[in-house]
């Protein structure tokens with residue numbers, strides 16, 4: 021597909037949540053299917069025949085970033101109405117916007133801009149909620165495929181008459197299930213997607229928006245199809261209380277009962293999960309999309325990330341656009357560090373120090389980097405996020421000399437200092453080139469030279 025090639029230079033990745041590895045002069049060989057064939061110290065082996073990309077000394081290669089939770093049709097809404105409570109924000113701002121995606125031409129224009137912008141920000145894999153429109157959702161999958169972005173794409177299912185407005189609701193559980201089935205079939209059959217690069221997802225919006233009948237049908241479909249599943253879980257006090265009142269227990273137990281906790285399930289948020297919930301998620305092999313920026317606005321609390329990691333639950337990061345306004349997973353990673361520190365110290369100075377926070381809640385930049393890369397890959401059950409044979413070559417070329425870059429740097433940085441600077445100060449201008457599955461996707465073929 022791409023023709024094999026090799027890359028030589030500095031590379032940085034995190035093989036575990038507490039382990040950073042700097043490869044000071046690596047030779048990464050990529051096969052013609054875009055998979056990593058070998059990673060060796062350059063100099064130990066003769067250079068392979070075929071194209072070779074040589075990094076400059078100040079440049080460094082990172083695995084591509086994974087955004088586990090983003091609402092594609094909310095792209096035009098970023099940065100607005102963030103002072104409303106979740107339920108009001110959904111009904112007054114979000115549902116009217118998503119309803120516009122009945123117009124597939126409008127959807128195509130928004131999605132084209134969205135996917136191009138995410139790639140420029142280093143998001144090589146994105147897990148999308150689309151709208152409840154089948155045609156526009158297929159268009160999103162096609163857009164990802166055309167731009168070369170790895171993606172999981174779901175048509176949102178929402179049929180509950182008490183929680184969804186007349187202008188934006190599935191007519192019935194039957195219709196929502198049928199269109200979800202159609203989406204799975206259509207994405208799997210997209211021309212050029214045999215590998216595949218784009219995956220379909222079963223996407224009940226959240227329990228409040230769906231009838232029990234629909235949730236049960238989608239759980240059966242998850243088992244039958246093996247497709248990814250995504251939904252919102254334990255996001256806010258309002259959602260948590262609503263589900264407890266309706267189902268008699270919390271979101272996690274309810275989703276498990278509907279058959280929606282699978283190895284390929286992505287649960288957005290999980291803020292109010294207790295230890296039993298975290299263990300249930302862990303046993304199912306499901307994962308959590310931690311969305312710290314969004315949670316400051318709509319979550320009412322900070323997700324206990326450290327507790328989840330200590331219980332070996334799969335976790336990665338999500339922007340949750342538009343509840344989170346940033347298109348950058350690097351920005352989400354630095355927010356995850358800040359949020360965990362706020363949880364550890366507590367935030368109200370009127371409370372005595374020893375009562376104020378949750379000891380041991382902090383994470384460091386290595387963990388944040390792992391969440392943004394390999395952690396996301398584990399949640400999705402895909403071989404991404406590491407420079408290792410058998411993994412896809414999804415990578416970012418980081419360069420502090422990129423025009424307009426704010427990236428701090430020093431020639432004698434250790435691996436930890438280099439990573440800290442990237443996580444805390446890198447922006448899109450420092451991302452000089454982006455590969456997905458061995459294909460250069462940024463700059464675009466018709467863009468300016470690197």
Ligand code: GUN
Pocket residue numbers: 091106110114225226252255314318340343
């Ligand atoms: N819960 C149900 N729908 C949504 C949504 O679109 N965004 C967020 N943040 N939470 C939700």
Ligand code: FE
Pocket residue numbers: 089091252288340343
């Ligand atoms: Fe969300």
